[in-house]
Amino acid sequence: MSFLELKDVNVGFGPASSRTEVLSNINLSVKEKEFVAIIGFSGAGKSTLMSLLAGLQAPSSGSVTMNGKPMQGPGPDRGLMFQNYSLLPWLSVFDNIKLAVDRVFPELSKSEKADKIHHYIKMVKLDHAPDKKPHELSGGMRQRASLARTLSLDPEILLLDEPLSALDALTRSEIQDQILNIWETDKRTVVMITNDVDEAVLMADRIIPLTMGPKATLADEFEVRMERPRDRHTLNDHPEFMRLKSEITQFMMDLNEESKGLRKNDIVPMPDIRPKDFALPTATPRLKNRHSQPGKPKSAA
């Protein structure tokens, strides 16, 4: 039984005459408590796909269902973690999370709410900076605050939109571990969009490539059959990891080549012209000539 399902979904923009199809014929079904990674090149329409899953955007055609019911608009049951953090800059980390907690658990008392917020802050290891404003935090800390806010919604499904793409390699692996830890202790459905093959293989149960846009669609999936917890240090020697990594990378590169091939027709041949002389014309005599041009009145004087 699939938990989240996309059936024959198409998304396009613009009027019929000059319509841009971003996604076409998308079929995706995510089981409960499953970690799915969608991998694609930038510009392929990954964020559009995420907006669809979050309900921020409705498909042009096709259906998006969750728990068998058609999706209507966004909601806190789908915790979307934005690519660029989307923390409210005028609120502290605590208050940013409080905004979510207030919305989802209005019945809790003030101290219960505070406990909950501190719980999530601790979970992402930000307990030293709950009162900091987003601009006082590093990129990694902001992303962790954003993660804490998303988790605090206690969503049925976590939607991670390239959560780590803006981070440096070290912070990235740290937060990967944190997300995995949290997921493993508190299993829930996760859909993550990424452009990093290693990340996808390390974290996901299934990896689904998104082909190049326009008219991007989902390609055949790769199943990751590696035991959890996965250790990033020994993973590099794991034969399954090596195999998957090289297969997916190869697949993605082929996709890239393919799309390049499609674009080959766009190359316009330039005419074979050789310029004769690049030397500048001598400037001074010409200027003088202009002043003493015969037949022109000297109105300037």
Added chain:
Amino acid sequence: MNFLKTIKYPILKGIDFSGLTFLSPVVRLCYGEEPAVQIKKIVQWIIIPIIAILIFIFAWNQASDNIHTKSGRLPSPKETLLAYSAIDTFAEYEALKEEAYLMSGNERISELEVTEKLIAAIEPIVESTTEAVKTTKAAYAEKIEARIAPLDEERKKTDAAFKEAQASRKAALAEMSEALTPGDTAAYEAFLAAVKDDVSKTDEEKDKVRALKSEIDDIRDEKSKDVAKALYAQTQAAEELQFLQKKVDQLTRDNRSEKVASAKVEMSEEFATLTTLTGADAFKTARGIAKDEARLVKTETSDYAGAKTLWYQTRRSILCVFTGFLLGSAIAIPIGILCGLNSTFMAAMTPFVAIFKPVSPIVWLPICLIIASAYVPAPEDSTLMNWMWEDAWFLKNYDINPAFIASACTVALCSLWATLANTALGVASIDKDHMNVARVLKLGFWSRLFKIVIPSALPLIFAGLRISLGVGWMVLIAAELLSSSEGIGKFVWDQFNNGASDSFAKMVVVVFIVGFIGLLLDRIMIVFQRLVSFEGGAAGV
């Protein structure tokens, strides 16, 4: 020492926050941080501006020496300073008179004694200064006459000589005209030439006499510094004497407790009369007593009714500008938010904004005055006005009247546009991601408004408010000038109509006061703006 170190960064942060950044190199220098760099900055941001100010004062002084017109002359910096102290002294005198008005009992009597002693002390000074003015004037007149006498002699002499010459030329010409024979062209030409020569000579001579005369007039017009000094001393003494005499009035005849006491005596006398009367007379007298009693109650709580000082007018202007500003903001911010949220509403509002924005305060003011006086046709009978005069917190000291309300409305109407435009822009340009957060959280309209929209637009709203307050302050002075609402604008108008010797100088003083308060208001708004802005900077203080 440690304490000093710990307060260093809070001090610097506070300086940065309040926008007084020119002070931070001084603080850093005091802490011995990179002295060379700090001294360079101090030179650039403190010394150079001071030099510029000195140059300005010097140029102003030069200009005031040269700009003389029929209606007055540009006051010099010194005269402006004297005008400032005159304004200040006037305010001080008014305060002392008020104090005297409210005194009673022994306090009043001892104060009266002191004041009378002061009068006795100053009277001879007034006399002596008046005498000094007379003698200096006479001495100066003598000096002038001595200088003029030879010139006048010369003028008379030349005048007589010229008149003689003119008469003889006239006689010669008459002779020539007699000797003319019609048809003799050469003779006529010679005659015409002689006449022309006479005319030009006469003009020349007149010019010479006129030049001498104007030289004499110039000497007469010269102002003696000694006379001016003597006059100034006399005016000072006379003014102080006048003040002291008026203070005596406030301590005796016009004193509140004295008035109450005499009214009580009068009433008891009236009552004695009443006890002897019957019938219609008794009725009439009793009514008189009842009326007097009501008046007495008013007198007992009455305030000193003196002239308004510039400081009072300044405070009232500030009150008025904030009233108008708050009124304008209360209109502009909600409308701006609606405009930013809803493009249809924005489209509906655009024509009004476009048409009303450029309207000058001079046009708004009469309309506001008419509307304000239509709403409050008889201020004395209006409950609201009476409440504002008698009970309303600090407002009761400021005599809120329709002119005040009209001025405040004019300020509101002229200043709200900047806030409106900035609020609409701030709300319309909310980060799409922040709105997505609101959508994911499924926030309702109000919590979306108060938790996402307004906080995100606040920095721009405050930028708009800052512009609005600046515009409002400029508009207010003009509005007060026209509406005669007691305030800085009215002070300027009174001075303009007054035409005393220091009126112009007082207006120049007002220029600086208005400028300084405008600067202060702007600084306050900058601090607020920084308090609400959230990205980077010193937003955390």
